[in-house]
Amino acid sequence: MKRLNKAIVWAIVLFLYSQLLVxxxxxxxxxxxxxxxxxxxxAKANVTLIxxxxxxxxNVGHIPGAISMSFPDEIESRHQTLPANGLIVLY
Numbered sequence: 023m024k025r026l027n028k029a030i031v032w033a034i035v036l037f038l039y040s041q042l043l044v045x046x047x048x049x050x051x052x053x054x055x056x057x058x059x060x061x062x063x064x065a066k067a068n069v070t071l072i073x074x075x076x077x078x079x080x081n082v083g084h085i086p087g088a089i090s091m092s093f094p095d096e097i098e099s100r101h102q103t104l105p106a107n108g109l110i111v112l113y
Contacts, residue, residue: 051112059111068108072097085113 062069073084074093084090091097093112104110 054109054111062109068105070105070108070110072104072110072112074112088113 059069071085071088072091073080073088074091074097075084076092077090080088080090080092091100097112
């Protein structure tokens, strides 16, 4: 009986976790055109650039001023360090 209860609890936990992931990734992020991003950067607008590629790719080359935060690992662990205001652009 205890094994059955444990299995039910785990099934509920996994279901709730999967529902949370669906909610997180269901919303389509807003996209920005490259020309608009360049205009904002040239105007010194409050824009934070996040390079979500691997650290190796970031080291090979990245947009000046971009922060390396690989997806999904670093995004999940460091997203709270991002500024609360301004535009955040992931590429």
